[in-house]
Amino acid sequence: MRVPVELRRCYKLLNHGPTTLIASAARGRTNVMAADWVMPIDFEPPLIAVVLASGTLTRELVDQSREFTLNLPTAAMVDAVHAVGRVSGNDVDKVARYELTTSPASRVSAPFVEGCVGWLECRVKAYPDMETQLDLFVAEVTAAWADDRAFVDGEWRFGEESLRTIHHESKGVFFTTGERLAAREP
Amino acid sequence: MRVPVELRRCYKLLNHGPTTLIASAARGRTNVMAADWVMPIDFEPPLIAVVLASGTLTRELVDQSREFTLNLPTAAMVDAVHAVGRVSGNDVDKVARYELTTSPASRVSAPFVEGCVGWLECRVKAYPDMETQLDLFVAEVTAAWADDRAFVDGEWRFGEESLRTIHHESKGVFFTTGERLAAREP
Numbered sequence: 207m208r209v210p211v212e213l214r215r216c217y218k219l220l221n222h223g224p225t226t227l228i229a230s231a232a233r234g235r236t237n238v239m240a241a242d243w244v245m246p247i248d249f250e251p252p253l254i255a256v257v258l259a260s261g262t263l264t265r266e267l268v269d270q271s272r273e274f275t276l277n278l279p280t281a282a283m284v285d286a287v288h289a290v291g292r293v294s295g296n297d298v299d300k301v302a303r304y305e306l307t308t309s310p311a312s313r314v315s316a317p318f319v320e321g322c323v324g325w326l327e328c329r330v331k332a333y334p335d336m337e338t339q340l341d342l343f344v345a346e347v348t349a350a351w352a353d354d355r356a357f358v359d360g361e362w363r364f365g366e367e368s369l370r371t372i373h374h375e376s377k378g379v380f381f382t383t384g385e386r387l388a389a390r391e392p
Numbered sequence: 393m394r395v396p397v398e399l400r401r402c403y404k405l406l407n408h409g410p411t412t413l414i415a416s417a418a419r420g421r422t423n424v425m426a427a428d429w430v431m432p433i434d435f436e437p438p439l440i441a442v443v444l445a446s447g448t449l450t451r452e453l454v455d456q457s458r459e460f461t462l463n464l465p466t467a468a469m470v471d472a473v474h475a476v477g478r479v480s481g482n483d484v485d486k487v488a489r490y491e492l493t494t495s496p497a498s499r500v501s502a503p504f505v506e507g508c509v510g511w512l513e514c515r516v517k518a519y520p521d522m523e524t525q526l527d528l529f530v531a532e533v534t535a536a537w538a539d540d541r542a543f544v545d546g547e548w549r550f551g552e553e554s555l556r557t558i559h560h561e562s563k564g565v566f567f568t569t570g571e572r573l574a575a576r577e578p
Contacts, residue, residue: 221428222559222567223409242407245431247443247528255441255528257433281573288575304578336522340530342433342441362561373408373559373569375548378577381408383559384570387467389474391564392490 208325209354216350217246218360219278219324220254222383224371225287227277228256229308230263231316232270236308237263238300238319240291242374244276252347254328259341263295268330268343273314278324280356281382282368288378313348323353323369362386394511395540402536403432404546405464405510406440408569410557411473413463414442415494415502416449418456422494423449424486424505426477428560430462438533440514445527449481454516454529459500464510466542467568468554474564499534509539509555548572 211219220226228241243257254276258265268274279287286304293300301308308317313327328345336342356362356369362383364370370382397405406412414427429443440462444451454460465473472490479486487494494503500513514531522528542548542555548569550556556568 218562222561223428223431242409243431243433245409245429245441245443247429247526253526255431257431284573285576285578289578292578333522333526336519340433340439340519344526361565362567364567367571370570372573375408376404378575379547380573380575381548381550382570382573384556384568385553387470387558387566387568389564389566390471392471392475392478 207354208351211350211352211357213252213347213350214250215360216252216326216347217249218362219326219350219352220244220246222362223373224278224383225374225380227279227287227290227319227322228264228274229277229316229319230267230271230274232267235267236301236317237267237295238290238306239264239295240287247344254345254347256343256345257341258343271315272330273316274328274345275311275314275316275318276326276328277319277322278371279322280368281370281372283321284372284380287372323356323371325351393540394537397536397538397543399438399533399536400436401546402438402512402533403435404548405512405536405538406430406432408548409559410464410569411560411566413465413473413476413505413508414450414460415463415505416453416457416460417502418453421453422487422503423453423481424476424492425450425481426473433530439517440531440533442529442531443527444529457501458516459502460514461497461500461502461504462512462514463505463508464557465508466554467556467558469507470558470566473558509542509557511537
């Protein structure tokens with residue numbers, strides 16, 4: 207079940223560096239792309255940084271709407287994640303082609319991708335020089351959600367392999383999020 | 393054994409989102425801190441973005457030297473990684489206290505942290521507004537290296553658990569880099 211995550215804790219959804227799906231929508235078009243280059247950059251208000259390459263449909267839709275969702279796909283979704291990372295939304299309706307199910311988000315126009323285990327609703331902040339010089343966007347997380355089978359009491363608790371988040375190395379090689387290690391307090 | 397990684401492929405060291413150790417040095421002082429908020433932002437030349445919070449010794453040393461190394465620690469190092477993430481270099485000589493072994497890097501004044509499985513030598517690029525407004529730094533990777541027990545023929549090949557990279561959730565909870573999944577080509 208999708209349950210809300212407190213905004214001051216939503217960095218935990220991204221802190222371990224999982225691959226994301228970015229969903230965007232504007233002027234009747236919707237797109238989903240895979241993105242590895244996403245990270246938290248502040249806690250309160252929660253800010254994230256993400257690279258949105260120029261020339262991509264995602265960049266065009268985000269330039270228009272200034273909103274997107276970050277969705278955290280699972281090991282079970284690895285083939286679809288790779289596909290939406292390789293194929294351009296300028297060529298193909300990826301939501302239809304790869305049989306992704308979307309649903310409305312609560313605060314932004316971009317949709318959620320179903321089957322994921324975490325969702326962040328993001329609004330772009332204006333840093334025009336970073337955007338044009340580096341393709342680097344800063345966004346505020348306005349709402350966050352997680353699947354309570356994988357994120358329990360504010361912590362990732364990965365059980366079965368199919369619900370684990372994934373980490374992309376390159377060219378379709380991914381690693382699941384592995385074993386939990388609790389470090390000793392210094 | 394530490395072997396060179398081609399610069400055009402060095403993004404693969406960071407792409408899966410591992411926790412890093414940032415080593416910095418200036419004016420006779422050396423510091424090591426843990427950093428999760430690091431990601432590639434371009435391939436050629438290879439650029440990375442990293443958050444260096446103001447008030448930290450690392451920020452002070454990087455502001456002075458404009459250089460640092462990113463070191464990728466292993467599961468075997470999890471207690472030391474957590475310690476250097478929790479304790480400030482303004483209070484403690486962390487290299488001595490946590491028995492870290494450093495060695496000279498090849499292109500920058502900051503040292504390597506031994507025991508890691510990946511190393512990137514970084515020079516900060518001047519984006520003064522990002523630095524002051526967001527604590528966000530962009531750096532070019534000038535040399536990269538990996539332990540050939542874990543990174544083989546340009547790919548991560550994690551075998552034994554102790555040599556896996558790690559991913560920080562929060563407050564000393566880490567996950568190892570888990571099972572390798574090769575996605576089907578779309």
